[in-house]
Amino acid sequence: MITVRSPGRVNVIGEHTDYALGYVMPIAIQLGTTFTAEPSLDGKTCIFSEVMNEELCFGDELVKEGKWIDYVKGVYRAIRLRGLRYIHLTGRLSGDLPINSGLSSSASLEMAIAVAQNEVARLGLDRLGMAKLGMDAENNFLGIPSGILDQFAIVMGREGKAVFTDTETLSYEYVPVPGDVEFLVFHTGIRRAVAGTEYSERVSVVRSALKALGISSSKYAREDQLSKLTELQRKRLGYVIRENSRVVAVRDALKAGEVSAAGRLLTEAHWDLAKNYEVSVPELDFFVEFATSHGAYGARLTGAGFGGAAIALVDKGKGEQLGRAAEQEYVKRFPHRPQHWVVVPSEGARVVSVQH
Ligand code: GLA
Numbered sequence: 001m002i003t004v005r006s007p008g009r010v011n012v013i014g015e016h017t018d019y020a021l022g023y024v025m026p027i028a029i030q031l032g033t034t035f036t037a038e039p040s041l042d043g044k045t046c047i048f049s050e051v052m053n054e055e056l057c058f059g060d061e062l063v064k065e066g067k068w069i070d071y072v073k074g075v076y077r078a079i080r081l082r083g084l085r086y087i088h089l090t091g092r093l094s095g096d097l098p099i100n101s102g103l104s105s106s107a108s109l110e111m112a113i114a115v116a117q118n119e120v121a122r123l124g125l126d127r128l129g130m131a132k133l134g135m136d137a138e139n140n141f142l143g144i145p146s147g148i149l150d151q152f153a154i155v156m157g158r159e160g161k162a163v164f165t166d167t168e169t170l171s172y173e174y175v176p177v178p179g180d181v182e183f184l185v186f187h188t189g190i191r192r193a194v195a196g197t198e199y200s201e202r203v204s205v206v207r208s209a210l211k212a213l214g215i216s217s218s219k220y221a222r223e224d225q226l227s228k229l230t231e232l233q234r235k236r237l238g239y240v241i242r243e244n245s246r247v248v249a250v251r252d253a254l255k256a257g258e259v260s261a262a263g264r265l266l267t268e269a270h271w272d273l274a275k276n277y278e279v280s281v282p283e284l285d286f287f288v289e290f291a292t293s294h295g296a297y298g299a300r301l302t303g304a305g306f307g308g309a310a311i312a313l314v315d316k317g318k319g320e321q322l323g324r325a326a327e328q329e330y331v332k333r334f335p336h337r338p339q340h341w342v343v344v345p346s347e348g349a350r351v352v353s354v355q356h
Pocket of ligand 1: 011014015016017018019146147148149150303304305
């Protein structure tokens, strides 16, 4: 019997840069998925999800069903494509990570499975290898052209630290988050229904812009090259170039303990995302305005956008109150049910216990 804990993630800065092989700086959070499992003897994997209140089973056929179990199947398939062998499991998913809330519950599930299989089936993968299993599952099984941000954050996370990452080389650096601040996550209550197609469209525009410039990573793109591109490519890649520099600037500000400077950059990133990347919605903009005019150092949408969640960087102990005040105002204006959580940088996915 094995127990794995796999966190959710919040991206502090570096949005829509990972599939352009730029910089990101996420944290793993204290909310997460708990997976307990043991090898099954009947050639099938059966997993009960407490939050979905259902058990789903599959054998070796690994076909997509359009259900949450696809994330498990996608990881199994990625294992198989590497010439490795998974072991069928009987397992149970529980935990305190809200699903569909912009905290990457799907990548958290993928990494819970990857860590469990790595242990039980002795796959011999390192953390990066496990992150890649999840990205492979998303790209090649689920059909979402996402970058490695979510899975990387979830396996690499560390208490008290953000993970500054170069998504081209996958080199990374732990950046201390000052102990006197915390992050408030505000969920708009809008499930990102249209995110799939809009997201894929952003990916293809930015990738086509990089291709036109003959470079693979947005880190090598310069503003003065943008004139060679179409108007839309210019607008999108221009944002990515500025965002890459903001990730570096926020890293340096945090290292220097300059929380106000870091906060200002978060807010700047939000409005750039809203205006030039066009992935915000009035509900996210409302939160950013509310938070920044009620004492937050900075605020921005986090994750893909189009609904989902935003974060605010606030003094320790202030997040809960700000979250409640924002909700009160929000429900007067919008017909959705918001939620909020205060999160802190936490440990990445890991085996918690193994019993033989
Ligand atoms: C989603 C994707 C990530 C990343 C973000 C935007 O969360 O899964 O790979 O592209 O959107 O930064």
